Amino acid sequence: MAKKFNIDLDLEQKVDALISQMTLEEKIGQMSQVRHFDDISPEDIKTKYIGSVIHTQGPLPGSNAEEWQEKFAMLQKHVLSTRLKIPLLFGVDAVHGQNTYEGATIFPHNIGLGATGNDELVEKAAAITALESKATGFNWVFSPCVAIPMNEKWGRVYEAFSECPDLTSRLAKASVKGHQGHGDTGVMATAKHFIGDGATDFGVEGGNCSLSREEVVERLIPPYQAAIESGVASIMASFNTLDGIPMHAHKALITGLLKNELQFDGIVVSDWKAYSRFGRNDIINAGIDMVMAVDGDLDDFQEGVKSAVLEGVISEDRINDAVRRILRQKFRFGLFDNPFPDKSLIGKIGIPEHRAVARQAVRESLVLLKNENQVLPLKKNSKIAVVGPFANNSGLQSGGWTINWQGNTESYQGATTILEGIRKFSSGEVIYDQDGTAEVDDVDVAVIVVGENPYAEFFGDIGGEMNLFQLTLTEEHQKYISNYTEKGIKTVVILISGRPLVITEQLEQSDAFVAAWLPGSEGDGIAEVLFGQFDFKGKLPHSWPKSVEDYQGKFGPNYWDNSIEPLFPFGYGLNYQKNTSS
Numbered sequence: 001m002a003k004k005f006n007i008d009l010d011l012e013q014k015v016d017a018l019i020s021q022m023t024l025e026e027k028i029g030q031m032s033q034v035r036h037f038d039d040i041s042p043e044d045i046k047t048k049y050i051g052s053v054i055h056t057q058g059p060l061p062g063s064n065a066e067e068w069q070e071k072f073a074m075l076q077k078h079v080l081s082t083r084l085k086i087p088l089l090f091g092v093d094a095v096h097g098q099n100t101y102e103g104a105t106i107f108p109h110n111i112g113l114g115a116t117g118n119d120e121l122v123e124k125a126a127a128i129t130a131l132e133s134k135a136t137g138f139n140w141v142f143s144p145c146v147a148i149p150m151n152e153k154w155g156r157v158y159e160a161f162s163e164c165p166d167l168t169s170r171l172a173k174a175s176v177k178g179h180q181g182h183g184d185t186g187v188m189a190t191a192k193h194f195i196g197d198g199a200t201d202f203g204v205e206g207g208n209c210s211l212s213r214e215e216v217v218e219r220l221i222p223p224y225q226a227a228i229e230s231g232v233a234s235i236m237a238s239f240n241t242l243d244g245i246p247m248h249a250h251k252a253l254i255t256g257l258l259k260n261e262l263q264f265d266g267i268v269v270s271d272w273k274a275y276s277r278f279g280r281n282d283i284i285n286a287g288i289d290m291v292m293a294v295d296g297d298l299d300d301f302q303e304g305v306k307s308a309v310l311e312g313v314i315s316e317d318r319i320n321d322a323v324r325r326i327l328r329q330k331f332r333f334g335l336f337d338n339p340f341p342d343k344s345l346i347g348k349i350g351i352p353e354h355r356a357v358a359r360q361a362v363r364e365s366l367v368l369l370k371n372e373n374q375v376l377p378l379k380k381n382s383k384i385a386v387v388g389p390f391a392n393n394s395g396l397q398s399g400g401w402t403i404n405w406q407g408n409t410e411s412y413q414g415a416t417t418i419l420e421g422i423r424k425f426s427s428g429e430v431i432y433d434q435d436g437t438a439e440v441d442d443v444d445v446a447v448i449v450v451g452e453n454p455y456a457e458f459f460g461d462i463g464g465e466m467n468l469f470q471l472t473l474t475e476e477h478q479k480y481i482s483n484y485t486e487k488g489i490k491t492v493v494i495l496i497s498g499r500p501l502v503i504t505e506q507l508e509q510s511d512a513f514v515a516a517w518l519p520g521s522e523g524d525g526i527a528e529v530l531f532g533q534f535d536f537k538g539k540l541p542h543s544w545p546k547s548v549e550d551y552q553g554k555f556g557p558n559y560w561d562n563s564i565e566p567l568f569p570f571g572y573g574l575n576y577q578k579n580t581s582s
């Protein structure tokens with residue numbers, strides 16, 4: 001059982017004193033989270049007693065960090081002019097760096113951090129994310145995702161650290177500590193999505209998780225327990241169903257397990273538009289404390305809950321519990337004393353020291369799957385062809401949740417690409433063959449970069465609603481490789497992807513193969529390892545599939561099931577030192 005957060009009696013008294021002064025409308029207002037642009041005017045923020053503001057995809061709060069801070073400070077001033085002066089929480093989907101702000105440091109997505117297995121590094125990355133989020137006006141991030149993905153067809157595999165509860169728990173702990181534990185630059189972290197998000201049948205985002213209660217507890221709960229023990233401020237409910245019940249309305253798991261058994265005393269926040277999607281007042285009765293009342297849900301939510309309380313459908317105690325949890329975190333994170341963003345942090349966004357940590361994370365995340373014929377490390381004076389659009393595009397190398405919700409297909413400010421890194425290190429000729437068809441027969445080696453276009457959430461599901469992606473490389477990307485191998489040129493393949501893909505044939509064809517995940521803004525870190533300045537350290541955070549046939553059942557090859565033999569097991573990874581898996 002999780003260790004109970006030390007009760008701070010003084011703080012609890014302050015919270016209770018405030019609650020005792022609040023009207024029902026003010027309490028429901030605290031439970032409301034709105035978008036900063038479409039749902040509400042600054043005046044409404046006051047009159048509807050809003051508790052929190054979210055920024056995610058959509059119009060930006062301004063054109064630079066100063067303007068973002070000013071916009072949020074203006075909203076904060078509005079609520080601070082109300083009777084009870086309860087400050088707002090500003091939340092953001094900063095899931096691999098402050099990825100909603102162009103120019104911030106963008107870290108590898110969590111799957112890459114899982115491959116590093118380095119908790120100190122994860123803590124540093126989270127602390128930098130917190131600082132850069134704070135510098136853009138936020139005090140709350142919706143990260144880390146601590147899912148245990150069990151099927152690569154799920155479009156959010158990359159948001160999670162790994163398929164292994166032990167590794168994920170260790171990194172979840174480091175991430176929460178990094179986000180929250182660094183004094184004035186800390187922000188509230190969110191463990192998400194509770195529970196079963198990555199373990200739905202056939203990897204469907206928001207689908208049904210049919211694991212038994214024992215399996216849920218054994219496989220999925222440990223990272224939440226670790227996050228709670230580290231004092232995580234909030235936990236987000238998941239879109240999926242479990243036992244046929246939408247998780248948002250699952251009282252036995254939210255109130256029974258999470259709040260009572262695991263003694264989580266923070267905020268259970270809903271996911272997007274949950275009130276109208278998952279059973280209205282049922283979600284409040286199940287234990288949701290704060291609701292993303294977005295995209296037109298706000299009035300319906302506030303009026304619906306008010307009537308339900310007046311009719312006795314929701315108890316006042318339940319409302320008080322929700323408000324208590326929200327206010328407790330506002331006190332804990334010093335919002336009453338320090339409600340405004342700190343201008344002095346702006347100059348720290350994307351600074352070289354932060355990028356150096358991100359570059360280290362890129363280097364340590366790379367998993368070497370094959371290295372034959374002495375193709376790696378690359379020689380500085382070799383003549384090298386660098387192949388494919390993914391080699392020179394920081395948008396493509398960063399995946400979803402980068403500048404935009406669905407990611408970017410173009411390069412963005414402050415980032416470096418894989419090609420730029422290779423050019424920095426090479427003293428020989430480097431030819432860029434963007435579409436894999438250049439007439440280059442006399443190069444010593446081709447570095448071919450293949451991958452998945454960026455995606456987020458259900459857009460990335462394979463075989464789902466959108467069905468935009470596949471478990472194999474596209475024909476075009478397969479050709480980049482065969483064009484070179486057919487010429488007898490040595491090839492190093494770099495795979496940019498949010499999950500393991502079926503690459504069995506391409507692995508055979510190539511001399512070396514590197515899983516690089518979604519490295520983020522510091523693409524040049526890859527070259528430091530390719531040229532042997534650093535050794536490979538990354539280990540597979542997932543079992544690697546051998547064939548699309550591996551996906552006939554509910555789950556792919558995974559940590560819990562050895563009936564589907566993987567091509568490479570969890571933990572596999574070669575290096576220069578030994579060139580064997582250790």
Ligand code: BGC
Pocket residue numbers: 056057093142192271272457
């Ligand atoms: C996602 C969450 C995210 C939220 C807010 C949802 O669609 O599932 O992970 O934090 O949007 O943007």
